[in-house]
Amino acid sequence: MQHYNKTLLAGLISTTLLSGCWWDNPEKVATHVSKKIDREEVVSHLVELEGLASVTTDGQSTTRSAGSQGYQNSLEYILTVMQDNGYMVTTQAFDFRAWEELAGTELSVNSVALIGVREAQEGVEPDFATMSYSGSSNGVLNGTLSFITPDFRFDAADYDSTDGCEASDFTGKDVAGKIAVIQRGGCTFDSKVVNAQNAGAIAVIVFNQGNSEGRKSVVNGTLGSDSSATIPAFGARFDLGKAWFDLAGSQTVEATLTVSVQDEIVVTENVIAETPTGDASQVVMIGAHLDSVPEGPGINDNGSGTAGLLAYAVTLADSKIPVKNKIRFAWWAAEEAGLVGSEYYTNSLFSEIYAKAQQQILEELGLTDPAALTPEQWDLVEARYKELNDIKLYLNFDMIGSPNYILGVMDGDLSDTKDSPDNAYTGDFEPPYGTSDIELNFNKFFASKQLSTVPQALSKRSDYAGFADWGVAFGGLFTGAEKTKTADEVALFGGDIDVAYDVCYHQACDDLNNVSQEALHINTQALAYVTTYYAMSETLFPAQEPASAEVTTFSSLSAPKEKLRIGERLKAADSVSDHDHFHGDFDQDLQ
Numbered sequence: 001m002q003h004y005n006k007t008l009l010a011g012l013i014s015t016t017l018l019s020g021c022w023w024d025n026p027e028k029v030a031t032h033v034s035k036k037i038d039r040e041e042v043v044s045h046l047v048e049l050e051g052l053a054s055v056t057t058d059g060q061s062t063t064r065s066a067g068s069q070g071y072q073n074s075l076e077y078i079l080t081v082m083q084d085n086g087y088m089v090t091t092q093a094f095d096f097r098a099w100e101e102l103a104g105t106e107l108s109v110n111s112v113a114l115i116g117v118r119e120a121q122e123g124v125e126p127d128f129a130t131m132s133y134s135g136s137s138n139g140v141l142n143g144t145l146s147f148i149t150p151d152f153r154f155d156a157a158d159y160d161s162t163d164g165c166e167a168s169d170f171t172g173k174d175v176a177g178k179i180a181v182i183q184r185g186g187c188t189f190d191s192k193v194v195n196a197q198n199a200g201a202i203a204v205i206v207f208n209q210g211n212s213e214g215r216k217s218v219v220n221g222t223l224g225s226d227s228s229a230t231i232p233a234f235g236a237r238f239d240l241g242k243a244w245f246d247l248a249g250s251q252t253v254e255a256t257l258t259v260s261v262q263d264e265i266v267v268t269e270n271v272i273a274e275t276p277t278g279d280a281s282q283v284v285m286i287g288a289h290l291d292s293v294p295e296g297p298g299i300n301d302n303g304s305g306t307a308g309l310l311a312y313a314v315t316l317a318d319s320k321i322p323v324k325n326k327i328r329f330a331w332w333a334a335e336e337a338g339l340v341g342s343e344y345y346t347n348s349l350f351s352e353i354y355a356k357a358q359q360q361i362l363e364e365l366g367l368t369d370p371a372a373l374t375p376e377q378w379d380l381v382e383a384r385y386k387e388l389n390d391i392k393l394y395l396n397f398d399m400i401g402s403p404n405y406i407l408g409v410m411d412g413d414l415s416d417t418k419d420s421p422d423n424a425y426t427g428d429f430e431p432p433y434g435t436s437d438i439e440l441n442f443n444k445f446f447a448s449k450q451l452s453t454v455p456q457a458l459s460k461r462s463d464y465a466g467f468a469d470w471g472v473a474f475g476g477l478f479t480g481a482e483k484t485k486t487a488d489e490v491a492l493f494g495g496d497i498d499v500a501y502d503v504c505y506h507q508a509c510d511d512l513n514n515v516s517q518e519a520l521h522i523n524t525q526a527l528a529y530v531t532t533y534y535a536m537s538e539t540l541f542p543a544q545e546p547a548s549a550e551v552t553t554f555s556s557l558s559a560p561k562e563k564l565r566i567g568e569r570l571k572a573a574d575s576v577s578d579h580d581h582f583h584g585d586f587d588q589d590l591q
């Protein structure tokens with residue numbers, strides 16, 4: 001009697017399947033792999049990540065933020081798991097400005113101690129906040145308040161809303177050695193602070209503008225990572241600024257402040273891994289940021305996406321399915337500092353491909369000067385760029401296990417969220433071809449499980465932005481951050497109405513207790529389904545309508561106006577240190 005061992009049998013079966021049609025049905029393979037995603041296994045990666053976090057400089061919590069030991073530990077863990085599972089793994093190093101406010105910030109005016117945003121108890125309105133990228137006070141700093149040119153006559157025809165925006169606003173003012181107090185409005189906080197610093201101010205407080213209801217509470221702003229400010233910079237409530245100004249009419253007003261920040265250029269690394277096989281000219285790319293904020297270990301944000309990618313990679317490797325297209329995995333560094341890692345990757349790679357496309361077309365046309373290209377010729381450049389670009393789609397997974405979750409699918413084609421206040425793609429952005437199909441496939445998966453989804457506006461708050469900007473079809477999942485759950489969403493997903501999707505968003509408590517394992521599991525299955533579907537597809541997206549086929553090329557970038565944008569992107573990419581050109585801190589205003 002013939003005797004088969006298990007491996008032989010499996011070999012025979014897969015040979016039969018290979019010659020049959022099973023592998024050729026992307027949906028079937030996708031369903032098969034997604035069913036194999038095991039909840040306990042996904043969670044096991046989260047448990048590892050929590051254990052790898054390191055203690056923060058101020059000893060208040062643990063972290064996996066870019067530049068920390070916790071990040072390096074997380075990176076080593078990914079390298080080990082991916083290498084052990086047969087993937088080809090590399091890292092990509094870059095440097096960025098890591099700024100962090102340490103514990104102990106204080107501000108008092110005329111001996112009244114004010115309440116900082118970080119200390120404020122629930123229900124108590126904070127008075128002031130440290131601006132991101134502020135300098136340190138280097139101990140306790142005392143100074144007299146010096147007002148620049150505030151204006152409170154909001155209805156007056158000659159109302160001036162640009163306090164401190166011009167260097168000349170400071171001439172003739174007694175600012176040297178004083179604490180400049182400046183009203184919000186008209187320009188970035190950075191301009192105001194740098195102007196004050198140049199005029200000799202020792203610190204700056206920007207108080208809210210007060211000209212509308214939305215401009216009264218504390219200013220929680222950022223100077224941006226390109227700021228040259230070295231003095232302490234705070235934001236404050238409008239009525240405090242007004243009260244100090246009124247008081248200063250009759251007496252000197254003194255302030256005492258302390259702020260201590262850690263601010264250094266650090267080197268960190270993205271992790272890139274790919275399947276050893278599969279068509280390298282049709283790369284299916286998926287990514288999650290690996291770093292957390294300094295304040296906590298980042299288990300939902302973004303241990304969840306990190307674990308989802310890992311669990312999928314291991315499941316796929318175990319399944320021994322020969323992928324048609326190469327799958328590339330990315331674990332991004334320094335997302336929390338402004339999408340720094342993913343934009344370093346997209347800007348360096350895509351600007352090079354774009355330059356190559358431009359060079360080829362110029363040569364083919366016998367031209368040398370890109371400035372001489374007509375709009376039609378630019379269309380050729382962009383069609384060539386798309387051909388040369390092997391990355392055919394990018395899927396993003398950032399916060400996929402929020403405790404009070406919704407099942408959010410990125411509305412890449414803007415079909416439901418064009419008018420949302422969160423939509424950052426206003427103007428003439430046209431979603432890259434394939435983006436709608438990606439959203440459709442995510443929704444198809446959830447529908448097959450009788451689950452609803454909520455379209456998510458493109459806020460540019462995560463790593464898909466660099467891909468979208470460079471014309472790559474994109475999509476992703478998101479279960480919600482600091483915003484609160486609506487009645488409609490409770491009807492769809494259960495959970496708590498008017499409570500944040502993630503109550504521990506960007507806080508020390510973003511730990512293992514802050515994850516919905518159910519959401520994480522289903523989203524990892526969705527990730528597995530959609531990624532496998534595209535990895536097994538010969539043609540990635542359904543053919544385009546003939547009417548628009550001419551602009552297949554790069555419809556999003558082919559309009560003459562958009563030409564300029566690509567030029568700008570190239571410029572931005574030339575100086576990659578300019579990485580967060582497009583992004584400040586997400587929660588924070590720049591002006």
Ligand code: DTR
Nearest residue numbers: 301336398399459461462478481
């Ligand atoms: N970028 C996340 C939070 C976030 C906010 N909106 C979205 C939309 C899609 C993905 C993520 C997010 C963070 O890291 O804080």
Ligand code: ZN
Nearest residue numbers: 293301336506
């Ligand atoms: Zn975050």
Ligand code: ZN
Nearest residue numbers: 301302398399
């Ligand atoms: Zn995140």
